[in-house]
Amino acid sequence: MFYEPRLRNHGLSHDPLKALVAPRPIGWVSTRGADGAINLAPYSFFNMVGERPPLVMFSSDGRKDSLQNVEETGEFVCNIVTLDFLHPMNASSANYPRGVNEFEKAGLGMDASRLVKPPRVKGIAAALECKVTEILPLSGVDAVPGPYTMVIGEVLGVFVDERILRDGRVDAGNLALLARLGYMDYTSVERVFELARPVLT
Numbered sequence: 479m480f481y482e483p484r485l486r487n488h489g490l491s492h493d494p495l496k497a498l499v500a501p502r503p504i505g506w507v508s509t510r511g512a513d514g515a516i517n518l519a520p521y522s523f524f525n526m527v528g529e530r531p532p533l534v535m536f537s538s539d540g541r542k543d544s545l546q547n548v549e550e551t552g553e554f555v556c557n558i559v560t561l562d563f564l565h566p567m568n569a570s571s572a573n574y575p576r577g578v579n580e581f582e583k584a585g586l587g588m589d590a591s592r593l594v595k596p597p598r599v600k601g602i603a604a605a606l607e608c609k610v611t612e613i614l615p616l617s618g619v620d621a622v623p624g625p626y627t628m629v630i631g632e633v634l635g636v637f638v639d640e641r642i643l644r645d646g647r648v649d650a651g652n653l654a655l656l657a658r659l660g661y662m663d664y665t666s667v668e669r670v671f672e673l674a675r676p677v678l679t
Contacts, residue, residue: 492661501665503525504522505556506570511543516581516588520567523626533631536556537616537628544629553596554596557602562654566584587601607635
């Protein structure tokens, strides 16, 4: 089959595009508004996009609290989600009214960050403390803005629970990192293998 996403002419019960561009890491983004209100929300349109400087992005569908908060304060934390946080992460995805603290709704504690004001999730394996560098409304080839806005931030600080380190490296095999597939499907990393790049001589 072949289809054009704009025309939605796939003939299936659901568009398969997000199921094909997968798995996608989940950025569990904590923010703080100018009024001090705390927000926590998961984003599957999230990834690292550069190393020098270290940059991460998340993309918001509509004007959600996370977007409004980073516009006001310029800071956010990306909590790295592992399988043991599956249900609290999902609980925090509910469409609560502005001002509701999703940490509390999901039964989560908060730990203070070092370099930014938004807290990280208590007990999380790793978290990235970020300052906003760009906020970009996204548009297609016709230049008509869509509903998504991409937030890019520089990672100023990285919290790593030393229990996930082994021989100086993150032990990905024991982390069970959580990722989003298509539809309502998720996966966790269970199999890890090394593959060296070819060396041209």
